[in-house]
Amino acid sequence: MAAALPPLHLLLEVLVTIFLLHPPVSRTDDSFVFNGLRAANMSVDGAALVAPNGLLTLTNATKGQTSHAFLSAPLRFRGPPGDGVLSFSTTFVFAIVPVSPEVASYGMALVVAPTKDLPRDPPGPFMGLFNSTNNGSATNHILAVELDTTVHAQYRDIDDNHVGIDVNSVTSLNSASAAYYGDGGRRKENLTLASGNPMQVWVEYDGGATRLVVAVAPVGRPQPETPLLSSSLNLSGLFFEDMYVGFSASSGKALTSQYVLGWSFRVGAGKAPDLDLSSLPPLPRTGNRKGTNPLAIWLPTVLSASILMAAAAGAFAVARRMKFAEVREEWELEYGPHRFSYRDLYRATKGFKESELLGVGGFGEVYRGVLPASKIEVAVKKIAHSSTQGMREFVAEIVTIGRLRHRNLVQLLGYSRRRGGLFLVYDYMPNGSLDKLLFDRAEPTLSWARRFHIVKGVAAGLLYLHEEWEQVVIHRDVKASNVLLDGDFNGRLGDFGLSRLYDHGSGPQTTHVVGTMGYMPPELARTGKATKATDVYAYGAFLLEVACGRRPVGDGDRRLVNCVLECWGNGEVLKAADPRLGGEYEEREMALVLMLGLHCCNPSPAARPSMRQVVQLLDGDAALPELSPEMMSLGDHGGSWHLQVFDGVTSSSYASSKFTESVLSGGR
Known part of the structure; x- marks a missing residue:
């Protein structure tokens, strides 16, 4: 005999309970909003994972990774037969967090593709979208909005801090240095993608006008009225009826973590639903390397040490502090992200060892180095500078020049100071001068x-x-x-x-x-x-x-x-x-x-x-x-x-x- 069905009011109670347990997610077949991706049904590979708090990690500060995270089910991008691609709108909050301040490798991208099985090998400038054999092929049927933090001249990258629209290739159809247009488009503010701070991206496609626009802004700012990118683009020949949406990322020698905190999407008329920024998961806490004071290096206290041993330990600590002593003034706090510790530069260059000397110029010696934390190769220029006159203006100018981004300029990464010396840190160029x-x-x-x-x-x-x-x-x-x-x-x-x-x-x-x-x-x-x-x-x-x-x-x-x-x-x-x-x-x-x-x-x-x-x-x-x-x-x-x-x-x-x-x- 068949079991009796539970009363209707009990079924209703169960359904209400399920709904109350999952309030942050709203979704139709082709639209959704995820304030944190805990409830998203994601298909991931590589290092990608969704944490219990909803934070999507694409790469995790490990060298040589390629990762993907796609919705498990495709979205429908076409209407009745004969119609073109439907309009769509999406917004997401991301963060690129490098181990070494503002020095990242490769990048991440929002992707619309006919398959979830995109290349994972090799990690590099293809960002997990393509490989050397299919890059540029019309058979890819891939649209991507890249957030690129590395410059590759062979793919016509404009700099190492840009946003690009990619169609079947990492050579962008249109790109621009990362920036935010505020005050109704009257004021342009430069952005650093690899700043470690959350930022929001808006991507909108008008199926009638066949135009794609992209905007980016610091999280919490309104969507800019003036987009960063605007391209005439007919997707009818690119999109199939059903397409997968997700994210792709790649990391290299410059160790970097890439995250997605929230994401919404709408296919059809209207904008993607707004994200509830207050409900987004927090980024992982990282050690505050910028604030570490190398002058405060003390040997562990040995409780059983004799007075003689304590005196010797104290003398050793003083000598060590003097060895790595730096000149730090209060006004330099505003330039913190561009300041390297002398201790790190000393270790990177093996104590400015002669074997690491790359050359001697009119203004100082240049040494090859490997930063101890990030393992990035750098060139360290050691300049004698015994006078403090004009030092504040000089450092301000150095930091300003550090913001220059062009594929034909050597990137100035930062500086360090100690009495009688100034140290400038540059990208390392393997083929020399x-x-x-x-x-x-x-x-x-x-x-x-x-x-x-x-x-x-x-x-x-x-x-x-x-x-x-x-x-x-x-x-x-x-x-x-x-x-x-x-x-x-x-x-x-x-x-x-x-x-x-x-x-x-x-x-x-x-x-x-x-x-x-x-x-x-x-x-x-x-x-x-x-x-x-x-x-x-x-x-x-x-x-x-x-x-x-x-x-x-x-x-x-x-x-x-x-x-x-x-x-x-x-x-x-x-x-x-x-x-x-x-x-x-x-x-x-x-x-x-x-x-x-x-x-x-x-x-x-x-x-x-x-x-x-x-x-x-x-x-x-x-x-x-x-x-x-x-x-x-x-x-x-x-x-x-x-x-x-x-x-x-x-x-x-x-x-x-x-x-x-x-x-x-x-x-x-």
Whole structure:
């Protein structure tokens, strides 16, 4: 006989109890809101896991991880047959927490994909979305919004702190440096994705207008009226009827944890439901390495020690404290995230051991190091600085420069101070400085293709400094020894120890003359003002030394610029090319670099091109005007010479063939 069914009122009580036990989650088939992902039915792999409090961990500060976390069931993104992709809206709160402050590797992404089984090998720039064989394939059918904290030039990353829209490839369709538009879009505030602080992302797709927009802001701020990214994008050919939604992440040498705290999604008209920020799970507490005082290092108290042993221990502690003693002042608290402990730098460089010495320059010694906690390779520059005059302004400027983000600049990570010394910490560049490969005859010479790629990269970096960052940065020491090469032989301009900053629209201030002989323009000694044109002159000298394989001042006191100008005057400009290349170079590119070097080294600042014009010329979007022989006066020992004024070549209407013919045919 069948068992009797329970009374109806008991069933109702059970249903009410179940509902009351799970109040934070609301969901329909294709919409949901999770204030913490405890109740989300997630399919995870790699290091990904959902903690009991609802915090989704993607990577957990372990080297070489790739992880995914997808909703177990797909969402339906298409309406009736024949209709396009439906509108959808989503928002989530994330945090990227590096072990070493603001130094993260790779990144994470929101993903819409036809499958949950995305690649897990290898960890790296693909962020678990693709691999080397399918990256860029139209068969992927993947849309991702990446939060990228590493720059990879081969995938056209703009910097190591950007948001991008990816379609079937990690080469973003559209990207921008992380920023928040406040005050109705009137004020732009830069954000650091790897700050360790929670941030909120909004992604909205308008199926009718076929437009995707992305915005990001610190958690607690309203959704910006002006999005960070807006792209015309028709997803009809990309999305199937059912697609999986989730997150993907990857970590590398710079140990990083990546989290998702809350997430909501809606397919169809309207916005994704708001998250209840007060209900989101907290981030794990981490040790406050920034606040650790290396001056307070004491040996454990040994209760049974004799007076003699205690005295010896005390003497040892004092000596150890003196060894790692630092100069710390109250005003430096605001620069805490950029401050390294001297103890860590001492350990990283094995006590500034001679075997770790990378080189010695005019402003100090540079050592290779491995930070003890994060195991990140760095370069530590040790500068003598016994005076405290102007130190606050100098540190403020160093910290400001540390915010620069460009694939062709060496990243300044921070600094440390102790009496009589200042220590600057940079990204480590495994292939060293460019001048060693140009002038060290024991090394194989760089090919012309690599040299041309390097000079273009340095030009892009200088353009960023002069025009594209929030302030104008004058480098003041552009030269081959300050161009470092990363693992892929990309040129990165480094050593900002002499740099000066000023606001766009204002003028540079008079200062004492600094720089390197052969790279300093003649007007600098007269005016004492370093300008954009000062850097352009140095860049011109740099172009000539890369093309010719010779330093700007050599053969006695004869300047390289005069030697090149003489070759041009004799109709043999290519004769100035580096003989170590053995003629293995593209003649048009070599001629372009030599002639552009002459234009940049014009004694008249007004006659020099801007860095924007330099980039256009190197990219083939414009052609140089011809030199005027009548305005040229050669001198064997730094004599003056004059070219016609560079009058703003920006048009792409100049035929490259005409430029090649005029240059290769010589001057007279």
